[in-house]
Amino acid sequence: MAHADLLATWEQAGLYDPAAQHAPDRLALLEYLHAEGFGLDDMLEADAHGRLFALAGDRIAGTGKPVHSVADAAARFGVAPAFVQRVWRAWGLPALGDGPVLSDADVEALAVQFLAAPVLGEDNVVALSRVAGTAMARLVEAEATAMRVAVGDTDLGVSESEVATAVAWAGVANLVPGIGRVLDVVHRHHIGATRNFFESLDMQPQQPSVVVGVGFADLSGFTALSSTAELTDLSRLLAAFEAEATDGIHRRGGRVVKFLGDAVMWVAPTAVQLAQIAQAIVSHPGATEAGLAFRAGIAWGQTLVQDGDYFGPPVNLAARLVAVAAPGEVLADPVLAEALAAASIPFEPSEARRLRGIESEVTPLRVGTPATGY
Secondary structure: OOHHHHHHHHHHOOOOOOOOOOHHHHHHHHHHHHHOOOOHHHHHHHHHOOOHHHHHHHHHHOOOOOOEOHHHHHHHHOOOHHHHHHHHHHOOOOOOOOOOOEOHHHHHHHHHHHHHHHHHOHHHHHHHHHHHHHHHHHHHHHHHHHHHHHOHHHOHHHHOOHHHHHHHHHHHHOOHHHHHHHHHHHHHHHHHHHHHHHHOOEEOOOOOEEEEEEEEEEEEOHHHHHOOOOHHHHHHHHHHHHHHHHHHHHHOOOEEEEEEOOEEEEEEOOHHHHHHHHHHHHOOHHHHHOOOEEEEEEEEEEEEEEOOEEEOHHHHHHHHHHHHOOOOOEEEOHHHHHHHHHOOOOEEEOOOEOOOOOOOOEOOEEEOOOOOOO
16 A cells, blocks of 8 residues: 555544644554554554554564353363463453453363362362462563663653654564563473472471471661652662572572562571571671662571461561561571471570560570671
């Protein structure tokens, strides 16, 4: 189609107004999308959703054109439509409507859940789907934050140009298929690492509980700092903390369970590793440079492992101990005394105290001299 005919078509469709203030920019966007192979119907649909500028990037980042209904997918794999919806919502996605709402890729992904259901049970499949959805949501939010900071043109409000935003978003979206491959490789390596970790623990076959060390550490004084410091400085401090804590925990054979703002929870297979990690974290150099200090609480015992998290008395005790620890201090469950002594890790009894949510009075151990660095 000649260029003049394209202009007339876009104008008649309401996509282009040559008299509009930003007409040259809109024309450049339409020409870019046409060159990328998008037809009038594609453009009109995207414009109806206010995302004409994102059409090219959305095609790359999306899973494909919806061609299957929920009923179609359910019938194909012999499951109830309600189970399709349960898995989809567990992924953290809005409930599916009627008509074609699933792409071929969507159905292939759902098929993995349906095939796993007879082996794991529907409830376990939904629980695992929920963990995956939560992890993906956090990853995408981190990606979006990094993208807004590093590639400002992906934000139409920043670029003030539809075509500049379209090109920038398409460029970033080209990373999405590669990120999928990265996640596959990392997932496979974590399968091995997790298997090795659990094999090192005292656990009974087919039981969800393990005997493990649990630790919490947080930044003393962070709340006060967050009310006065620049947000960019807080961002750098938290990023440094997460990087150093993750490296320090994994280097000593532990596993990060989760970060909770300015706090981290980890588990370790032995009391010695548990204490060494705590000692290393409380000497985090970035905190000292910022005028802050870490404190930690550690405990030992049988815990329930569920959906990638840990529950039970040792978790509660470690969380309570960190809450009463002084800056730079590691407070430990008294049951760790024998293991710490055997490893020549210095400690001394602290004063007995009542801890919120703990029925009996606890006399925690104040553990040694903080290690230097990670």
